[in-house]
Amino acid sequence: MLEFAILGLLHESSMHGYELRKQLTATIGAFRAAVSYGSLYPTLRRLREAGWITEDAPDAAGAEAAPPLTGRRGKVVYKLTAEGKERFAELLAEAGPETYDDEGFGIHFAFFSRTDASTRLRILEGRRRRIEERRDGLVEALSRTRERLDAYTLELQRHGLESADREVRWLNELIASERAGQPPSVSTAETPKDRPDPRGRQ
Amino acid sequence: MLEFAILGLLHESSMHGYELRKQLTATIGAFRAAVSYGSLYPTLRRLREAGWITEDAPDAAGAEAAPPLTGRRGKVVYKLTAEGKERFAELLAEAGPETYDDEGFGIHFAFFSRTDASTRLRILEGRRRRIEERRDGLVEALSRTRERLDAYTLELQRHGLESADREVRWLNELIASERAGQPPSVSTAETPKDRPDPRGRQ
DNA sequence: TTCGTCATGTAATGGGTTACATGATTAC
DNA sequence: GTAATCATGTAACCCATTACATGACGAA
Numbered sequence: 001m002l003e004f005a006i007l008g009l010l011h012e013s014s015m016h017g018y019e020l021r022k023q024l025t026a027t028i029g030a031f032r033a034a035v036s037y038g039s040l041y042p043t044l045r046r047l048r049e050a051g052w053i054t055e056d057a058p059d060a061a062g063a064e065a066a067p068p069l070t071g072r073r074g075k076v077v078y079k080l081t082a083e084g085k086e087r088f089a090e091l092l093a094e095a096g097p098e099t100y101d102d103e104g105f106g107i108h109f110a111f112f113s114r115t116d117a118s119t120r121l122r123i124l125e126g127r128r129r130r131i132e133e134r135r136d137g138l139v140e141a142l143s144r145t146r147e148r149l150d151a152y153t154l155e156l157q158r159h160g161l162e163s164a165d166r167e168v169r170w171l172n173e174l175i176a177s178e179r180a181g182q183p184p185s186v187s188t189a190e191t192p193k194d195r196p197d198p199r200g201r202q
Numbered sequence: 203m204l205e206f207a208i209l210g211l212l213h214e215s216s217m218h219g220y221e222l223r224k225q226l227t228a229t230i231g232a233f234r235a236a237v238s239y240g241s242l243y244p245t246l247r248r249l250r251e252a253g254w255i256t257e258d259a260p261d262a263a264g265a266e267a268a269p270p271l272t273g274r275r276g277k278v279v280y281k282l283t284a285e286g287k288e289r290f291a292e293l294l295a296e297a298g299p300e301t302y303d304d305e306g307f308g309i310h311f312a313f314f315s316r317t318d319a320s321t322r323l324r325i326l327e328g329r330r331r332r333i334e335e336r337r338d339g340l341v342e343a344l345s346r347t348r349e350r351l352d353a354y355t356l357e358l359q360r361h362g363l364e365s366a367d368r369e370v371r372w373l374n375e376l377i378a379s380e381r382a383g384q385p386p387s388v389s390t391a392e393t394p395k396d397r398p399d400p401r402g403r404q
Numbered sequence: 405t406t407c408g409t410c411a412t413g414t415a416a417t418g419g420g421t422t423a424c425a426t427g428a429t430t431a432c
Numbered sequence: 433g434t435a436a437t438c439a440t441g442t443a444a445c446c447c448a449t450t451a452c453a454t455g456a457c458g459a460a
Binding site (some may be wrong): 025026027029030031033101106109110111112113137138141145150151152153154155156157159160161163166170174183184 | 227228229231232233235303308311312313314315336339340341352353354355356357358359361362363365372376385386389
Binding site (some may be wrong): 217218220221239240242244247276277278301 | 438
């Protein structure tokens, strides 16, 4: 997951870890909280060791005598290698079960414009099936327990069901546009054009 | 998380691991996939060692000579101890940052009827703030990138924003009922009464 | 000169997963 | 008698988190 996102972002432009994290936060912000450094840097190291990214010599091109053991200086700019591009393409093409959960789907979707059309369709349909299963489980739970459950559990399931339904509808629209060979049209749904009251409550 | 859910379910009635998993799946199905045995059983062991649950002698009350090293026989019925009840009460009362993410909130909400009113309110408000932050991040990202991003990334953010907005509205309703001293009223929103076409598509 | 933010990293830990292994009970 | 499902568990692993530690650089 992190690996995929990092390769994808570096595919667009080289950057250093800190910047990467900010970009990452923006990209995955719709479905996940920020990534911690404790996972970012070790991952960068792993990717470097795998040969998918390289450190672009930052500034002091010459002397680099014995870097301090801790608290590393100067920015390290990372850049995708040819192998890294291949790896990214590989990840782009996969469409297995991991691709259908919240996180996997989110990250794949974020790079959909680089994904080929048939893979896009397969991912969207797989995701839809996944959500439908969740929905069916909730419908079942609701019809089974009806009356026997407390108001809060009931409300949680009701809300979960509503969200699942909505998600399925969203996916249906996307699948339809895919089939028609069109990119998603932002205009069909509520565009966040005029949000009158961004902090408005109580 | 697992610990909390297990204690909560055993609070309602004693049961064995397999049954527990089914109940668990139903309870958390609205926001999370099923729990695996590889995490369930070790957790049960931990809870037993902590003294929060006990194994209720299943059936063969007498002879229990040298159980086979693997493939354990007979059901093991778990039951909450007095300490376990205390522990559960402790978990019910907490309302920290972990309580506001998807999973933490979901599990707390599922046991809201056993949570006292002021804690309920604090959790709902904390959760709302969390979602508002996500929403604000998305609004920012959308206004910043506008036009510069591809259609899919844009659509992902748009959809994320819409979901966040909806979630905030839901929480607002819940908070309002809490303040009015009422349990959530299922009737206000779409009740899943008449779903005409549960499998209806293409 | 001190504070905030930029910037990089490690160590310890945690909470899960998949795959494996075994066996009892029930329905056909 | 055999297949499905009920039932319990271990081992290896994975991916991430928090807390910690260090230090450069710009602005007040």
